[in-house]
Amino acid sequence: MAKPKKTPRPRAETPKGFRDYFGAEVTQRTEMLRAIAGVYHHYGFEALESSAVETVEALGKFLPDVDRPNEGVFAWQEFEENDRGDWMALRYDLTAPLARVYAQHRNDLPTPYRRFAMGPVWRNEKPGPGRYRQFYQCDADTVGTASMAADAEICAMLSDTLETVGIPRGDYLVRVNNRKVLNGVLEAMGLGDDQGARDNVLRTIDKFDKVGEQGVRELLTKGRLDASGAFIDGVGLSDDQAAPVLAFLTSKAADAAGTIANLRAAIGSSDIGAKGVAELEQIGELLAAGGYGSDRIEIDPSVVRGLGYYTGPVYEAELTFDILDEKGRKRQFGSVSGGGRYDDLVKRFTGQEVPATGVSIGVDRLLAALREKGRIAAQPKGPVVVTVMDRDRMADYQAMVSELRNAGIRAEVYLGNPKNFGNQLKYADKRNSPVAVIEGGDEKANGIIQIKDLILGAQIAQSATLEEWKERPSQFEVPRDQLVAKVREILEGQG
């Protein structure tokens, strides 16, 4: 293949905002996705892998979430013969493709259609620290049913999923709320038709997590001095008008029945509010029938996330244990998953309203939580390394590696230039190898091999001189035919 000779060398870099994932980062995510897929499948959900590329027409010009920019996709125009063709784009989430797939295949798919999807999505946004333009999503949705049993099921599934991936009961909570209840509250406030005032109230409610009850009260009424001393204008409601919102946000009681009673009071005589409360009640009953108590799932009106986007039940999973933040302060790990009910999933395509409800799990956050808690290894053990003392006897080393592999032990032979033995040990160190196997000419002649416990060796090396180290029993001389037995013994000893 002829190449131009004088082209300057290309930069070996990912595009801005993209990154690569190595080794355990990949393997651990794959294992987590597999565990999650197992639970979803057990619940009757079917896998869907839609194409990463969609027509811009099918994707829609607008991203569904108000938080996202209008033009946030990577798009290009197709060339067809001598003509320009369709605009295509990388999917920005897994919900827009679900809408397209359901509209396209609705005659072949079962209704209701339970599906899960996991894979990368792409956002054409300004990259920032920890903010990537390609990341994983992991969704489960039930399409084509208005039944609260679908929402309850997803909450139960979310609870099972968290326990399956290694978050024990007590370390998480699935919290459920309902957008209709909030609408009822707005009606009770006399804001049913005033879109501007409603939006202002919604924006204020979204700050409940940060500023608390008193902060929301101030923001809804006369305004508030924030921590930096700046004054934030209030919405201008009277204390009486603000009362239902505050009653709603703080209506969580000791048990579900108490919460429901408080909510019913907050919505006054609003029909839509009553419908929302009834939906929450129904979800509560279904979950109780499935054995899911408030130690796993609870009704919590302070769940505000996503209330603007969803149309009925909303749910969120929070990890409740403390971690230390970058400044060493304790804080709750927080949300790892959220979802809810949304209408007209496919209406854009078919004109028909198709209700749906679904959840998205933040896989990378969940992985971070498990690493934080030490439940998955930050740097797992590498393979056993068979070193090469004599390059003409590669077949001997190959035979050892095969023996180890056949015995179920992850192993490899050193494939670099064997001249410098120190490089081989440096290689084993870089690989995080637990054990190195050595067979020089003398050992071969005597039918023995040397086996080094590299983890113990590293521990000793930290607290001893090289001379001492040589005397320590982190290296063992054993007959060649005890290769597998001795390596296994050391690996088991390392735990």
Next chain:
Amino acid sequence: MAKPKKTPRPRAETPKGFRDYFGAEVTQRTEMLRAIAGVYHHYGFEALESSAVETVEALGKFLPDVDRPNEGVFAWQEFEENDRGDWMALRYDLTAPLARVYAQHRNDLPTPYRRFAMGPVWRNEKPGPGRYRQFYQCDADTVGTASMAADAEICAMLSDTLETVGIPRGDYLVRVNNRKVLNGVLEAMGLGDDQGARDNVLRTIDKFDKVGEQGVRELLTKGRLDASGAFIDGVGLSDDQAAPVLAFLTSKAADAAGTIANLRAAIGSSDIGAKGVAELEQIGELLAAGGYGSDRIEIDPSVVRGLGYYTGPVYEAELTFDILDEKGRKRQFGSVSGGGRYDDLVKRFTGQEVPATGVSIGVDRLLAALREKGRIAAQPKGPVVVTVMDRDRMADYQAMVSELRNAGIRAEVYLGNPKNFGNQLKYADKRNSPVAVIEGGDEKANGIIQIKDLILGAQIAQSATLEEWKERPSQFEVPRDQLVAKVREILEGQG
């Protein structure tokens, strides 16, 4: 979110040349990739997931394989502030990103670097039947070593992988050849420097699979009448000149030693040829030391695929069992994997030559082979469906589903409109459900449930009238508390 009212409805279609994958198609591929990753990892290979998007600069303007068009990528230009930025593109394979990753991270990566990668790649090519613009690749490569032990290892790993995913020994063969041997043959023919003649000979050799020994002889010399009666011009060599090529292609003997001897004869006094033969010999020895005999891996000079692209050893895995083609004729299933050694992987970036060797498995072909042989189900069983006879008792049905799920049985409750019970059975049919559970008001009052064996029911329905069917014991009335036990019994009976 306000939307323009009069926009025509978008078409619900994948872009041309793209498709979606549903249910078992996804799950089975995921399971296969997991099994393959398990073998690769066991061999000391580390996972790498590079970003799907690369700069066009890093990707290179030219695709590495001569079979591919020069402009085969999906690319777009980045906008930066008010200016045009870099061109970006979707990766078209997993090797070009490996080159970029290795060049970018070479100081942090171990050398040699064994890595595997699996994921979609994209080709901007004209779509055709069965020819998609997004498909999976599954690669393993060892970077930074010229040792034949790396090539031998990949051949052994390929053999282990095929057996692990369900192709038994005897149903496949890994065949190894060497590009240098062919170069030696060309030297022996006196074509060492004549690039045009060499290319003609290479193209002819590529047809060996189709036209056989006599066909290649004719094509190398005076030309050939093909099956349709058309005359194909020959390369114009004399019979003597053509002899070494034919000796090379047909040099496979009863054992490796015989093949090696034949190859040595075919290359005459060529140095490069002798080097290639020595490499093959070395690979043979290493594989023998690892216990891999010719029932799994053999030296076969008729492996011509990829000879043009690779620079040393080439290898290919073939499934050797017969399948029926679309015309009902028996033919071998053929190749499912191929690879070999290639030079200057990262030279474009760093100026340094870094040798590498690697293999790619055609996952979708391998899945097709396993389905063909009945080793994985074409349409796996769906979940148990708990039907809804009384919509007010959803909690009862939910409790049943939870019991089944907690007992490890995949199950779901019908979430659609329960009014028409026939629709529920149609739904169960579409889901390929093995069992349906029914509890109407009478059953509830009597503490019993009905459990339907849907697979037996379908079998009976095919050979009986509806009246008869009703009498058959494909439906069982059992006490409510025997739900799990009876469902499990039926599932086990279905196998």
